[in-house]
Amino acid sequence: MTQPFSNxxxxxTGDAVYSLLVRENLANSGNRPSKKLHTLASKKVCAAAQSKxxxxxxxxxxxxxxxxxxxxxxxxxxxxxxNTGRTEYQEATGLECLxxxxxxxxxxxxxxxxxxxxxxNVQIQ
Numbered sequence: 080m081t082q083p084f085s086n087x088x089x090x091x092t093g094d095a096v097y098s099l100l101v102r103e104n105l106a107n108s109g110n111r112p113s114k115k116l117h118t119l120a121s122k123k124v125c126a127a128a129q130s131k132x133x134x135x136x137x138x139x140x141x142x143x144x145x146x147x148x149x150x151x152x153x154x155x156x157x158x159x160x161x162n163t164g165r166t167e168y169q170e171a172t173g174l175e176c177l178x179x180x181x182x183x184x185x186x187x188x189x190x191x192x193x194x195x196x197x198x199x200n201v202q203i204q
Contacts, residue, residue, distance in 0.1 A: 084183055086154035090172050093179030098124050100194045123203050126163040129171035132197040139196050151176025
């Protein structure tokens with residue numbers, strides 16, 4: 080697996096891709112006031128929710144995808160936000176790296192498939 084992108088580039092891109100998929104999914108689920116959409120999106124893209132998704136999807140990943148996610152989790156990603164534990168933050172970074180890698184390697188459809196698995200199986204409150 081050739082990976083010319085740094086973990087920070089993958090996480091940066093993956094954060095945007097994951098957020099876009101969440102927003103697209105919410106938009107397609109029906110009209111709501113923008114404040115409600117923002118609240119729902121924030122709950123799904125926070126580190127705790129991404130960490131939960133990270134722990135759920137392993138069995139669905141290829142070897143390359145799992146390697147990217149592990150590499151992202153194990154990277155030095157700075158200090159977590161105040162309300163997030165280090166493990167959650169690292170797992171969220173791993174998930175973001177996966178989505179960034181899929182996007183940057185032109186595997187957008189696979190990113191959508193994995194996101195669909197998360198959306199259907201991971202309960203976020």
